[in-house]
Amino acid sequence: MKPYYEHAGITIYHGDAEAIAPALACDCVLTDPPYGIGADRNLRANLQHGAAAAPSRDYGEGEWDSAPASSEFLRLITQGVPSIVWGGNYFALPPMRGWLVWDKDNGNNGYADCELAWTNLPQAVRRIRWRWMGMLQELAGDAKEPRWHPTQKPEPVMQWCLGFLPEGCVLDPFMGSGTTLVAAKDLGRKAIGIEIEERYCEIAAKRLAQEVLPL
Numbered sequence: 428m429k430p431y432y433e434h435a436g437i438t439i440y441h442g443d444a445e446a447i448a449p450a451l452a453c454d455c456v457l458t459d460p461p462y463g464i465g466a467d468r469n470l471r472a473n474l475q476h477g478a479a480a481a482p483s484r485d486y487g488e489g490e491w492d493s494a495p496a497s498s499e500f501l502r503l504i505t506q507g508v509p510s511i512v513w514g515g516n517y518f519a520l521p522p523m524r525g526w527l528v529w530d531k532d533n534g535n536n537g538y539a540d541c542e543l544a545w546t547n548l549p550q551a552v553r554r555i556r557w558r559w560m561g562m563l564q565e566l567a568g569d570a571k572e573p574r575w576h577p578t579q580k581p582e583p584v585m586q587w588c589l590g591f592l593p594e595g596c597v598l599d600p601f602m603g604s605g606t607t608l609v610a611a612k613d614l615g616r617k618a619i620g621i622e623i624e625e626r627y628c629e630i631a632a633k634r635l636a637q638e639v640l641p642l
Contacts, residue, residue, distance in 0.1 A: 428440065428447065428450065431625075431628045431632065432628070432631070432632040432635065434635065434636075435612065436596075436612075436616070436617035436618070437608050437611065437612050437617070437618050437619075437620075437635055438618070438619045438620070439602065439605070439608070439619075439620045439621075439622065439628055439631055439632060439635075440619070440620070440621045440622075441621075441622060441623075441625050441628045442621065442623065443621075443623055444496075444500070444600035444601060444621045444623070445497065445500050447600075447621050448500075448504055448598065448600045448621060449503075451598060451619055452596070453508065453595070453596050453597065453598035453619060454508060454509075454593060454594070454595025454596050454597070455508050455509045455510060455592040455593060455595060455596075455597050455598070456504055456505050456508055456509075456510035456511065456512070456597065456598050456599070456600075457510070457511045457585065457588050457589060457592060457597050457598075457599055457607050458511075458512055458513065458598070458599045458600055458601050458602075458607070459512075459513035459514060459578060459580055459599075459601060459603065459607075460495070460496035460501065460512065460513075460514065460518075460600075460601040461494070461495055461496050461601060462495055462496075462514045462517045462578075463494045463495030463496075463517070495517055495518065496518070496601060498518040498519040498520065501518055501520060502519075502520060502521070504598065504600060505520075505547060509546075509547065509548055509591075509592050509593055510546060510547050510548075511527060511544050511545070511546045511548075511588050511591065511592065512544060512545045512546070513542060513543075513544045513580065514542070514543070514544070515543060515544055515545020515546075516543050516545070518545070520545050521547070523545060523546060523547050523548075524550075524551070524552070525546040525547070525548040525549060525550040525551065525552065525553075526543055526544065526545060526546065526552045526553075527543070527544040527546060527552070527553050527554070527555075527588065527591070528541050528542075528543060528544075528552065528553070528554040528555070529541060529542045529543075529544070529554075529555055529557065529580075529584055530554055530555065530556040530557070531557070531558060531559050531560065532556055532557075532558045533558075533560050538560060544588070546591070548591055548592075550591070553591070555583075555584055555587050557581050557583060557584050559581055565581070565583075575604035575627075575630050575634075576603045576604040576627060576630075578603065579603060579604055579606055580606050581606075582606055582609055582610050582613070585606050585607050585609075585610035586610045586613065586614060588610075589610055589611060589614055589616065594616070595616075595617070596616075596617040596618060596619060597611055597616060597617070597618045597619070598618070598619050598620075598621075599618065599619070599620045599621070600620075600621045601621070601622070602620030602621055602622040602627070602628075602631060603622065603627055603631075604627050604630045604631055604634065605620055605622075605627070605630065605631025605632075605634050605635060607620065608620045608631060608635060609631075609634050609635060612635060
């Protein structure tokens with residue numbers, strides 16, 4: 428199984444996570460799997476969700492969110508290793524108490540105020556506040572984080588998540604544009620990502636190589 432990208436402890440595989448992940452060894456899992464809500468078809472790209480909402484970026488169409496990720500697969504890869512699964516409320520995962528909450532502080536509009544991550548960590552519920560929508564993004568100006576994927580998480584949020592996980596190699600079987608891997612690299616950690624769409628493998632590889640991407 429040849430990696431799409433491999434450098435400095437970070438590895439990317441292009442393909443189906445269910446076929447690739449069982450052959451890989453990891454120490455923990457951090458992922459944001461497809462929820463099956465049609466984000467791949469750009470269905471909500473131009474909808475207005477309130478007076479403060481600007482038209483969303485056009486990310487094009489794909490085939491990665493036509494159905495939710497398999498709950499059985501998520502249970503398999505998280506069994507026995509410390510794990511964080513964003514959107515865990517969409518999946519049939521074991522009851523756990525250590526949920527993570529991302530408070531987006533979106534303001535008065537139709538977007539969700541928060542997103543939830545299921546974990547199997549023995550801890551209380553934890554929360555991070557990080558604005559992410561349009562001009563309200565937490566970082567502004569030259570520091571503003573580019574968006575390459577319609578369900579992309581902010582790198583500081585993924586770094587925060589990694590702080591709950593033990594040292595060792597982290598697996599993200601639904602890598603998207605590679606934010607988990609970028610966060611791991613910036614923290615000096617090893618990571619493996621799997622992504623079914625090659626265009627996102629390319630974006631992730633360029634982000635990891637610190638190349639400038641066109642808008």
